Amino acid sequence: MTTQSPEFMALLNALLDETISPEEHSRLCEHLRGNPQAIREYLSYVDLHTSFKELEERSDEELTADLSDNTFTKRETKYHWLRWAMVSAVAIALFVPLSLTWRRPAEPDSVITSSDNIPKDSSLIESLNTLTPSPVSIPSNQHDKATPDQHAVVLSQIAKAELFYERIPEVGSAIQMKHEYVLVKGLMELSFENGASAVFTSPAVFTVASPTRIEMKMGRCSVHAPETATGFEVVTPQGRVVDLGTRFSVVAREAGESDIQVVEGAVIYHPKSTDELTDKSIAKSTEDAAGTMLLEGEAVRLPEVSKKSEAIPFNRQEYQNQFPDRVVSYEAAPGPDGQGVRDLVSVTVQREGQNQTYPVEDLIGIDVIHFSAYSKWNSACSADELPARVDQVLTNSVALNAGLTNFDSAPGPYVQANEFKNFRQRHGLAVQFRQPVKNGPGPDVVLFELQSAAYPPGGDRFHVSPIEDRPGLKTHHVQQFDITMHSANALQVAPLFTHVFNQSPRSLDQLLKSKVKRSSRIHVPFHALAVGIDLSDLGYEEGASVPGVFIEDADEDDYVAIDVVFIGGLP
């Protein structure tokens, strides 16, 4: 770490760039004279300068000469050839090829004056931090856009995310700049115009201050900033991290310390000085302490009240590398009156880290083979009239406002089945796939349900079990949907009717034979939530063929029960 003044460092650079003026040269000499520390700093820069040149020349040699990769061998070969010309009279000629062939420096465009060349009003460190993007890989129009812009930062992914006291914007839409987001649950990913992305892991409190800057008060942020995003910053109350084209995570802890882990590439971190920490506004601070480079595989902790940071063990797990496999989004066609959506068009699922969109016609259909509700009598909903065979609201329909609802379970603690094949003795919904669903990576089955603001926003919890008995099979508890009421991606469905039967059906046969006692149009807005079911969670091995699943309500509240409007297997 340099201890020299910014002016001295600027003079060194001007000297090496051969843009130094006579006046600046005199000042540099003054700095160096009688100052061994300054001379060592100067020599360190000379080493950099000469090494850059030497490496560049070697690189050129490697590219142009069909010689061994071993540089020393190349030189030996060169000298070996020279020895045949060894006479003292031509010794000069012998040495000419040995010398380093420096390119003449570029002439400056204009006379570089002291004020042109040396940043006087800000430290060199500051100028380092203001990383001017080189136009090499960034189109100039991107520079023009690199100003605060409401559309510059987009919510690109969410997973079981919940914000405190506000709904999560629709995935793909711009997020609000300079707005403090409080992520209380799940994951959120933001994508920036410069190519950077940041994943926030709950609990987290953060603000997007600009298209190149995040301010974190608390929580974990995993940043991937490709080379187009060099200079991307994450600011915490304890310091600032400047990206150099890399992957890194920053954890701002409530206790008042920040951890930085560099997974790939390098960053520069700038701990805040004690004086700065007295100013609670992290955005206001203008003077950082000198930056330190942190390389891949390194980690550091910035404490709250000291400028001295400490190395900590590197932990790759701190970096959120990938979102969990899940239902990412779905598309649905508007209903006939334009009030909400009705028919499912496609569903996008992340499987093994890759998003795949499935048109609804490609999904594997189902047949209902069991239906039993413990106490509820309103067991179906539909867009309009019920079909003659009630279960067709689920089996022959892609409408998201039609399905089998309220199949509640008996009061008391959940008792897992001894034999899954006996699902008909239990309350719930059993479906058989029209062709077996193969257990692949990530979700294999998608399930949609209806929910309104009066019910749990994360969706109605449920158990899902096999409908067959094989060693290792088990029941899986789904606690939350992938697309929840917290997300604007949960689409409001078109108005619907619920149908109350003359009894609570205890079997499919009873459901099919039940008479509708009353049908009511529902005025409360409902939304379609979606979740992916990974058959591996039911104990199926990879590649196994699965004939069907059994769904049981898992909410303990009497008034809450799952309302299934669509189930499909992924092909």
Add this chain to the structure above:
Amino acid sequence: MSTDQNPERQYELFLREFARDRSKLFRYIFSLLPNHADAEDVFQRCSLVLWQKFSEFEPERSFFAWACGIAFNEVRYFLRTNHHQRLKFDTELITEISEIRHVQLDQSGDILAHISDCLTRLPRRDRQLVRMAYGKNQTIKSYAESTRSAPQTIYNNLARIRRLVQACVQKKLATG
């Protein structure tokens, strides 16, 4: 004094010594004459003088120390006789620098390997800039014109890169 009188053998010995220390010798000269053209001129002349005087070199001594002594005199001679307008350090300052540099270079490890490794850790864009600035194919002025950048922006970026690589190298040296 070198005792091997066979000219070819002498030359091989010289080449071996010179090849080992040539890079360090150039850095030594450049640190006293931090100008590409001047350092190159002196390095070439110095190389010739070293060969001419190699018969005086005592093999039990450090070749690098011996070469630095000759190079220092060559630099001083250059400062005395060369009167063009390029900015130079005075004799007093180069003596100060030489005393520190000589010891430093003699003790330094493979600084080039460290710098090379640190360079690879830079973003590609920065590596490209280094290649452009230190390569033969383009000048900073033409590069600035082709990228519609101000030359000072290029220089600022080079300063930033030097600072980063220096920090990286220091870290590597500190951790061994």
